[in-house]
Amino acid sequence: MPLTIFREIILKQIVTESSIETARGQILAQLEDLNREQEAFKAHKDKTLTEITLKGAEAQQLTLAREKFDVQITQFNLQRDELRRNMMTLGELKVGEERVVGSVEGPCEVKVGDRLDQATQAEIILKDGVIVEIRP
Numbered sequence: 001m002p003l004t005i006f007r008e009i010i011l012k013q014i015v016t017e018s019s020i021e022t023a024r025g026q027i028l029a030q031l032e033d034l035n036r037e038q039e040a041f042k043a044h045k046d047k048t049l050t051e052i053t054l055k056g057a058e059a060q061q062l063t064l065a066r067e068k069f070d071v072q073i074t075q076f077n078l079q080r081d082e083l084r085r086n087m088m089t090l091g092e093l094k095v096g097e098e099r100v101v102g103s104v105e106g107p108c109e110v111k112v113g114d115r116l117d118q119a120t121q122a123e124i125i126l127k128d129g130v131i132v133e134i135r136p
Contacts, residue, residue: 002111007120009106012098014127020090027087031080038076045069098125 013019052065093099110119118136125133 002109004107004109005119006105007108007122008103009122009124010100011102011104012123012125013101014125014132015093015095015097015099016128017095018128020093020095024087024090027083027090031083034076034079034083038073041072041076045072101126 049062049065049069052062057065104124106122108119108122110116123133123135124131125135
């Protein structure tokens with residue numbers, strides 16, 4: 001009697017010039033979004049700090065507000081660094097190589113006598129967003 005189990009299916013992409021350019025465009029768009037978000041944040045930060053100062057807040061309150069803003073600025077910088085690393089990684093890709101881009105979960109039927117390691121391993125190979133191979 002067969003049994004249906006769920007297994008992880010690895011998604012791999014065959015690197016093409018088109019996929020590299022698509023990824024580059026996505027990273028550039030993310031960098032632009034991050035820059036806009038950071039500019040808006042900076043304006044909000046400056047306004048808030050000015051308001052706190054004009055209200056005659058204690059130095060401790062002003063320091064706490066600055067520290068909170070500094071944490072967010074650090075987050076922006078970490079995100080920007082990660083996007084830049086991703087952009088540099090694109091330059092290291094070779095057309096034709098496979099790279100893991102994610103995973104999904106899917107059902108698999110197993111029965112007595114099946115090899116468990118084969119039943120729990122599967123891959124879907126993509127090329128420019130199109131499935132070109134399924135490896136059970």
